[in-house]
Amino acid sequence: MILRRTILLTYQINEQFKHLTREYHIEKQLNNDLINETYIRMGPIDVHANIGDVASFEVYLSKPIDEPIEITFQCDPKCNTFDIGDLTNITLDRDHMKATLNFTAIYAGHDTILAFIENNRSMDKFNLDYAFVRIRVGHNQFLGILGIVFGWIYFFGWSISFWPQNITNYKRKSVVGLNFDYTILHFTGFLFYSIFNLSLYFSSTVQDEYEAVHPRSEIPVELNDVVYSLHAAAVTSITWTQCMIYERGDQRLSIYGKLFQLCTWSVGSILLVLCFFKVVTWLTFIYYFSYIKLVVTGVKYLPQVYFNFVRKSTAGWTIWMIYLDIVGGSMSMLQMLTIAYNYNDWTTLLGNLPKLGLSFASIFYDIIFLLQEFVFYPNTNNPKMIKRASILTNLSRRRSTLKNIDNSYDHLCKMDSSISSSDSSNVNNTNESSNNAPSFMVHK
Known part of the structure; x- marks a missing residue:
């Protein structure tokens, strides 16, 4: 029982933390990019539910408006997890800047719900970049x-x-x-x-x-x-x-x-x-x-x-x-x-x-x-x-070192032998030169 409660609490904390992180990021973007615009916002940005659950999200305006607008909803490209008929059209105005919508999760899967303004002439007045909700429905x-x-x-x-x-x-x-x-x-x-x-x-x-x-x-x-x-x-x-x-x-x-x-x-x-x-x-x-x-x-x-x-x-x-x-x-x-x-x-x-x-x-x-x-x-x-x-x-490294020393020693021995041979050759050449020298030079 304690383990089950711990796991459930961990699951809830994990989902809540992800929700807060994403909402913080979006609010930061809205404050930086759209602070001077009138926009329509839907949230939370991610809605997770299981089959049979009744889930909800909100739609609201960032600023008061002079004329009321009617908002409709569609799925992109189609609704796979719920009946789009659950989402009725809503009207937002100066006195009603927020609305809550509910839907019942029917099938496992994922959807993206988009908001549209019914009056096309008013579309250019509002930013709809964040007028969407991502839906994920699980089996259980x-x-x-x-x-x-x-x-x-x-x-x-x-x-x-x-x-x-x-x-x-x-x-x-x-x-x-x-x-x-x-x-x-x-x-x-x-x-x-x-x-x-x-x-x-x-x-x-x-x-x-x-x-x-x-x-x-x-x-x-x-x-x-x-x-x-x-x-x-x-x-x-x-x-x-x-x-x-x-x-x-x-x-x-x-x-x-x-x-x-x-x-x-x-x-x-x-x-x-x-x-x-x-x-x-x-x-x-x-x-x-x-x-x-x-x-x-x-x-x-x-x-x-x-x-x-x-x-x-x-x-x-x-x-x-x-x-x-x-x-x-x-x-x-x-x-x-x-x-x-x-x-x-x-x-x-x-x-x-x-x-x-x-x-x-x-x-x-x-x-x-x-x-x-x-x-x-x-x-x-x-x-x-x-x-x-x-x-x-x-040992391998020491053998390698000893081998290098042996090679160096052999090289030195060859050099010494070469030098000795060269010295011996020079001595012989000197003796031969002395024997072949003129007599007056010898007696001198």
């Missing part, structure tokens, strides 16, 4: 709560998954076995993801550009997205720092990793300059970072997979990160499926193929790591094997 509240629960589980699962590797590195004071290309890709991906989320969530300029491209659409970034990406960027930066200060053997960042970093940051810098000169929009600039994040997520595990294959060992690579990653990836997929079914909106699933594909890619790589850990290279990730791998790495 349980599925809505289940989607929230899946969301928080994958949020914590993926967030915690970054820490086991750092803890392992700290205990060993070594990063031997952790591929550097994977580490820098991991950090770069979440740093770029943070830039994207922060810009789209907090920047009014970016939000305005997004709404110009996608009118009447929701901003696709929530607060938990911002928190998750910032936390991930911070933790992966710690991992990269550990690679710089702990024992690393002969491991280095490959030329491919260096080229990738050079190219991505160079292109980002060029786009930033173009933004200041208004050649490209800020929305284009931040979308660049999201695309790089998608590419990174698809390939970042490859260096570690190949590294384990070459060593025939998973020593130094913690499997706990994979366990938590599987939890996060599977819960993310379950959340998408639950939301798509609950709101009868499979376009949200198929229309977000990058996220769906990345979830599959994450689980695919996790399966490979599990096979490497328990099938291909078993018993190689225990403390003794990790210590042995570290010792072997150090």
Whole structure:
């Protein structure tokens, strides 16, 4: 009972917070852009209901008007979740600047309700940019709560998954076995993801550009997205720092990793300059970072997979990160499926193929790591094997150093031999010259 109440309270807080965030953003835009205009506003901007619920929204004027206006309502393109007959025409005037309308949710799905002024001659006098409401109707509240629960589980699962590797590195004071290309890709991906989320969530300029491209659409970034990406960027930066200060053997960042970093940051810098000169929009600039994040997520595990294959060992690579990653990836997929079914909106699933594909890619790589850990290279990730791998790495590095010393010694010996031969040759030449010299020079 306590768990049920806690989950229900979390669901209500989550919905209320999203509602307040969206309303605040719209009110801020209205105050900045339409403060001198007379506009018709509908709210709340997002109405969520379940089948059988009676939902409501308000329509109001921003300023008093001289003549009354009649307002009608239509769905774009058609009503899928309720009967449009529930929404009767209303009249607003100086004395009645607000009206409340009710409708009964019949089918699961989503709709967008638009307001129109009946008298076309009055249309130009009013701004109707925010005269709309987005409707989402679910099958039942349980599925809505289940989607929230899946969301928080994958949020914590993926967030915690970054820490086991750092803890392992700290205990060993070594990063031997952790591929550097994977580490820098991991950090770069979440740093770029943070830039994207922060810009789209907090920047009014970016939000305005997004709404110009996608009118009447929701901003696709929530607060938990911002928190998750910032936390991930911070933790992966710690991992990269550990690679710089702990024992690393002969491991280095490959030329491919260096080229990738050079190219991505160079292109980002060029786009930033173009933004200041208004050649490209800020929305284009931040979308660049999201695309790089998608590419990174698809390939970042490859260096570690190949590294384990070459060593025939998973020593130094913690499997706990994979366990938590599987939890996060599977819960993310379950959340998408639950939301798509609950709101009868499979376009949200198929229309977000990058996220769906990345979830599959994450689980695919996790399966490979599990096979490497328990099938291909078993018993190689225990403390003794990790210590042995570290010792072997150090021995390999020392052998390499000794080999270089031997090569240098051989080179010096050859040089000494060459010098000795040269000196001997010079002495012989001198003796021969003395023997062949004229007698008067000898006697002299």
